[in-house]
Amino acid sequence: MAVAPLYKTQELKIYNSISGNKEIFTPITEGNIGMYVCGPTVYSNVHLGNCRTFISFDLIYRYLKHLGYKVRYVRNITDAGHLENDADEGEDKVSKKARIEQLEPMEIVQRYTLDFHNILTKFNNLPPSIEPTATGHIIEQIEITKTIIDNGFAYEANGSVYFDVKKFNETNNYGKLSGRNLEDMIANTRELTAQSDKKNPQDFALWKKAEPEHIMRWPSPWSDGFPGWHLECTVMSTKYLGEQFDIHGGGMDLKFPHHECEIAQGEAACGKTPVNYWMHANMLTLDGKKMSKSTGNILSPAEIFNGESDKLNKDFAPTVARFFMLQAHYRSILDFSNDALEASEKGFYRLMDAIQSLDTLKTGKTTEGFDTEKWIRECYDAMNDDFNSPILIAKLFEAVKFINTVKENKAIVSTSDYRLIRETMHAFVFDVLGLVNVNEASSDISDKLSGAVELLINLRKEARANKDFATSDKIRDELQEIGIQLKDGREGTSFTLN
Numbered sequence: 001m002a003v004a005p006l007y008k009t010q011e012l013k014i015y016n017s018i019s020g021n022k023e024i025f026t027p028i029t030e031g032n033i034g035m036y037v038c039g040p041t042v043y044s045n046v047h048l049g050n051c052r053t054f055i056s057f058d059l060i061y062r063y064l065k066h067l068g069y070k071v072r073y074v075r076n077i078t079d080a081g082h083l084e085n086d087a088d089e090g091e092d093k094v095s096k097k098a099r100i101e102q103l104e105p106m107e108i109v110q111r112y113t114l115d116f117h118n119i120l121t122k123f124n125n126l127p128p129s130i131e132p133t134a135t136g137h138i139i140e141q142i143e144i145t146k147t148i149i150d151n152g153f154a155y156e157a158n159g160s161v162y163f164d165v166k167k168f169n170e171t172n173n174y175g176k177l178s179g180r181n182l183e184d185m186i187a188n189t190r191e192l193t194a195q196s197d198k199k200n201p202q203d204f205a206l207w208k209k210a211e212p213e214h215i216m217r218w219p220s221p222w223s224d225g226f227p228g229w230h231l232e233c234t235v236m237s238t239k240y241l242g243e244q245f246d247i248h249g250g251g252m253d254l255k256f257p258h259h260e261c262e263i264a265q266g267e268a269a270c271g272k273t274p275v276n277y278w279m280h281a282n283m284l285t286l287d288g289k290k291m292s293k294s295t296g297n298i299l300s301p302a303e304i305f306n307g308e309s310d311k312l313n314k315d316f317a318p319t320v321a322r323f324f325m326l327q328a329h330y331r332s333i334l335d336f337s338n339d340a341l342e343a344s345e346k347g348f349y350r351l352m353d354a355i356q357s358l359d360t361l362k363t364g365k366t367t368e369g370f371d372t373e374k375w376i377r378e379c380y381d382a383m384n385d386d387f388n389s390p391i392l393i394a395k396l397f398e399a400v401k402f403i404n405t406v407k408e409n410k411a412i413v414s415t416s417d418y419r420l421i422r423e424t425m426h427a428f429v430f431d432v433l434g435l436v437n438v439n440e441a442s443s444d445i446s447d448k449l450s451g452a453v454e455l456l457i458n459l460r461k462e463a464r465a466n467k468d469f470a471t472s473d474k475i476r477d478e479l480q481e482i483g484i485q486l487k488d489g490r491e492g493t494s495f496t497l498n
């Protein structure tokens with residue numbers, strides 16, 4: 001008999017940003033979930049703040065899958081249309097970088113998409129099911145713009161097309177996600193500048209006519225131009241998940257205007273509100289301020305991995321940084337500091353040591369000092385309560401404490417409880433939290449190995465300088481035999497393990 005999926009026995013609650021309440025999660029189609037998360041704008045390397053948001057949604061994706069749901073997870077790549085200033089002004093972020101670096105915009109896109117993937121792989125994020133790009137969906141963006149015009153919610157002006165927010169608000173509610181009210185917004189905004197084509201400052205672009213110097217442009221019924229930033233997400237979510245789908249996520253800073261505009265576009269085009277559960281991940285801060293590319297208040301993932309930053313005393317494994325982030329709930333602000341990361345590292349290795357100990361734990365007839373069933377229930381309760389990973393981690397540490405007492409022969413675990421504890425620990429630590437077991441000892445060994453090879457490289461260099469080629473070749477060849485290959489380059493000698 002097939003085992004029933006876990007979701008049948010678990011009641012998952014999700015904090016829905018649009019209602020401001022934790023709601024029982026019910027997908028549109030039983031057993032299936034459509035989830036869309038706004039991806040990065042690929043014009044520069046991702047910073048640790050961006051990574052936090054994608055790790056938060058990776059946790060959510062992993063838990064939904066763990067519960068047995070079939071999840072279609074769509075996360076886009078913004079490779080056109082995101083202007084420097086969110087209010088439809090300024091240069092396209094990708095084009096600007098291409099101009100400065102004298103590269104094709106698509107070279108910029110390729111470079112930073114690769115960086116994004118590479119970094120998220122280091123953090124052990126699972127890839128989404130579909131990763132569509134804005135430039136790959138220009139036709140669909142033109143089509144939906146026509147529909148919104150036909151439905152009376154957008155107008156053309158000088159080759160650009162704008163969404164008519166005032167008109168929309170007569171029949172719908174613009175501001176329901178961000179809790180804003182159009183009248184207040186109007187009262188608090190300055191008059192439009194003379195050169196603006198918008199009827200009202202709240203209107204936003206669906207299509208923008210390209211200035212002659214704008215490199216990224218496509219033909220359309222209105223002008224050679226490019227789509228507005230908010231439109232791509234409406235188009236790609238609708239195309240791959242339908243006009244109405246279950247979960248839409250992104251960082252808190254995208255709530256307004258980006259997500260508010262997505263709701264307006266969806267309702268204006270399809271007559272339906274597009275999303276059932278809106279989820280917003282909170283920010284990573286540095287010295288109490290939001291990590292942000294524009295202010296330069298950032299740490300890069302590379303700095304964490306190599307420790308080369310004046311904010312850090314040492315380097316940290318990607319999985320330790322991931323653990324640090326998951327020790328905070330995704331809706332709480334998390335402040336980054338070296339001390340906090342060092343504390344997480346200690347906890348992480350304690351957790352990994354206990355998991356290692358589990359493999360050799362002696363079992364007895366009964367269990368004393370631990371209620372396994374209650375503990376498992378509480379682990380699920382934590383995650384069912386809006387993906388509360390810090391509470392889950394606290395629960396995992398209760399098991400760590402018990403495992404260590406059994407190891408010291410101060411408590412007993414029955415064989416059946418042992419199996420349950422081991423299975424549950426593995427499921428939550430590796431499948432749900434997505435941690436990787438890097439052992440402190442093995443990372444220590446690899447540091448020492450690198451040091452030893454560097455020493456041999458220096459000895460070989462000295463031998464060569466003394467024209468002692470017999471010794472220098474011997475070092476190279478014997479290292480090669482044990483699987484360490486030296487590579488001479490302009491910047492000196494490096495090595496790889498075969």
Ligand code: AMP
Nearest residue numbers: 040041049050052053250251283284291
């Ligand atoms: P962007 O590439 O700027 O569009 O950002 C990609 C994602 O990172 C968005 O979901 C942002 O909300 C998110 N993000 C940006 N800064 C931070 C931060 N400091 N902490 C957490 N998430 C952030």
Ligand code: ZN
Nearest residue numbers: 038039233258
């Ligand atoms: Zn988006």
